[in-house]
Amino acid sequence: MPVAARRLTGLGFGDLDGWAEDDHAAALRAFRATCDLAEGDGWTGLARDIRPESARGFFEARFRPVLIEDGSPALFTGYYEPEIEGSPVPSDRYPAPLYRLPPGLPWLTRAEIEDGALAGRGLEIAWVEDAVEAFFLQVQGSGRVRLPDGRVLRLGYAGKNGHPYASVGRLLIERGALVAGEATADAVRGWLRRNPEEGRTVMRANASFVFFRELELPSELGPLGAMGRPVTPLRSLAVDPGHVPLGAPIWIEANGAERLRRLMIAQDVGGAIKGAQRGDIFVGTGAAAGLRAGRIRDGGRMVVLLPLPQAQALLAAAS
Template sequence: MVAGAACAALVLTLASDDVEARRSGGYSHRHLRHVVRAPPVLPFEFPNAQYVPVAWGDVAGWRDDDQLAAFNAFRNSCAAIIANPASAETKTLGRSLVEPCREARRHHPATTEAARAFFEAHFVPLRISKLGDVQGFVTGYYEPEVEGSPTRTDVYTVPIYRRPSNLFVRGYSQSSTNLPNKGQVFRKIGRRKLVPYYDRGEIEDGAIAGRGLELCWLKDQTDLLFIQIQGSARVRMPDGSVTRLNYDAHNGYPYTPVGRVLIDRNIIPREQMSMQRIRQWMEENPDGAKDLRRQNRSYVFFRKVDLAADAEAVGAQGVHLMAGRSIAVDKALHVYGTPFFISGALPLESEQSPSAFHRLMVAQDTGSAIVGPARADIYFGAGQEAGRVAGRLKNGADFTMLVPKSMDPRAGEHTVWLPEPRPAAAIARFDVGKTDSAGPDLTKSDVTKSDVTKSDVGKPAVAGTDVTKTEVTKTDVTRAVAGKSDVARPKAAVSGSPGANPPAATNSAATLVAEVPLPAPRPDALKLDPSSPDFIGPIRPQRRPSPDRRPRQ
């Protein structure tokens, strides 16, 4: 009976919505009709990210920045973008930066206003953050300058290694110059066997010493640790020459921030944490520094690069970084060359007095610790002062990503298909008309699915009761079908009964329920009902004869 009443409610819904359905083109004559729709222009999606388009006037500090400096950084990235557009095909923005780059190569703005107009003409601003977060997060990095030696001496005893020949990454040749900065790394034993590469502790203990891998030598392990964290270095030799080093590979272990270890061990309070404070503690505690370094099992290998002594470092995109305008981003999500406008209060001058920061920057580098859609490492240049500024940054900031207009997500907001209404919601709500004065008042009756399913066994409905409160049992259905009783249907709603007045409205719930054919009873239903006059006692199930024997005669 529950299924039958649910069907009645569905019929009522179809009847009341038939005209509207035909107008909307959903179906005709109760048959669904195939509607040909144009393919939608779907907005793009960043994994684990949320974004919203904003107006240029709503980007705080946009008109206070020097976009001319950012334009020059963007043009530097454009050379690599145009030369190798296929490298970005797997990213969300794909090749969309190619067209703005071609325009940038043809433009030569001489003023900040002209550069600002270029970005406003070719990009749309999107406020972006990690899913569930209000802001992004920024840190700083720099290029250390240290003293070193091309050979081992009594003073310079710590080697900087180049990539070993037995270091192997699946999917890459051992001579590749573009190994990933994350993921598993192995060492080959013999021709086929692969095992995880040595960790920091094993390498510091001499696992790869004496194999001619030393590029140069430093004074202490703390200098090497910070060079590996930053990813590049300028090593000044005793003769005054400078050797430039850049990241080349890693040993496959995830990076563990040593600052976090010090905070977790309650050695340095979180509010006092900085690169300078870490270095100070390590210099004052050489034994503790050894254990601290080994908590970070990651180890970085370098290569020499042919750069002038005063030239800026080269980022992962392969272009020279620009201090204050280049950022490192998550290369798994973002395309190198993407402009980001970052605004917030950052401790550039001192830790105690943050200053306003509103600057357009360009993604030109990456790092293994830079993960997420609104995560950036700001490049501050080379030297001790740049290191002091970079070491203070660990702040929240607003990220506005500049997206090429060809990828404007607002273009497809009116073509995205909306889901069909849920049938349950349509069944659960409909209006019922009025009946005559002799029958029950159905003006305010609402027949819902819950009313149908909440049957009260043993309380059959009688004439004159409210249809919305009518409780029907399985036995009532059986008796009604057998013709023994009309108790399952209110008299006001049973067509053809003596003295019954016709309903005033054709869409009354009682009329529609009465007109819905009830399911046929099971053949044994009357025989199994003790209250039935035709009850003849329980029926024993007949035993099916075996195929290999004849039934008894």
């Protein structure tokens, strides 16, 4: 649905379920990481007005909650930063390459690249255990590769081949291999490993292929989001920037098993994140975070906090 068809509803902070109970100081720390990059009416000068000792007061004084809807139901998913074993050289144990962005960004499919179209060009950053690990690293868009000598490579998104993204989980549901509601990332990974030949065909149905770049980041920080700054576990949200401005605080009410009620910051994007009520929650790093992220597929509501001048202008124009 075009942006012009959006419906905007102004709300008060009392309309946000659980607002008073959240850790607003934690949200403010995440917000400060990118607030200087936010663009639009009302954002200039916000960073100068931040007082950490009154985080809740800052958000309530400078922002207005606005519910933005486009006719599609809310959907929250989770993503994480994988940490996997790998090697700087190929071997029988580590045969699957991770590639840097090629010059000219050739219009190659996943199948063509996996069949060796980029081999021998010096684009390999590292090799991992199998195509399944490489595939999931690409789906997440960033990760850590632990080398045999103990070093850890931090990899970030560098670009992709331009082909459309297709959800392997959805494809497996359509094939009857997995049941809707049970197609978690862990279930998909397990099926691909148990069915290597068919799994290869299914993965190649997602023609989109992601390239990486090496990052110099302290180990305690998360991966880089779309704003070029590290994202924060359970405080950073990937959104559709066609509906939600990057850098904006977002109140989420996710109605899954965890019933998340918290203030997050729109600091990332994703190929599958489309729509005004679509959010992807950054959960953290490593296997446990991956399991948690894979279980998130929740309805609910997300409410954007816009600076007062911007909120007033948009609501007036929509009335």
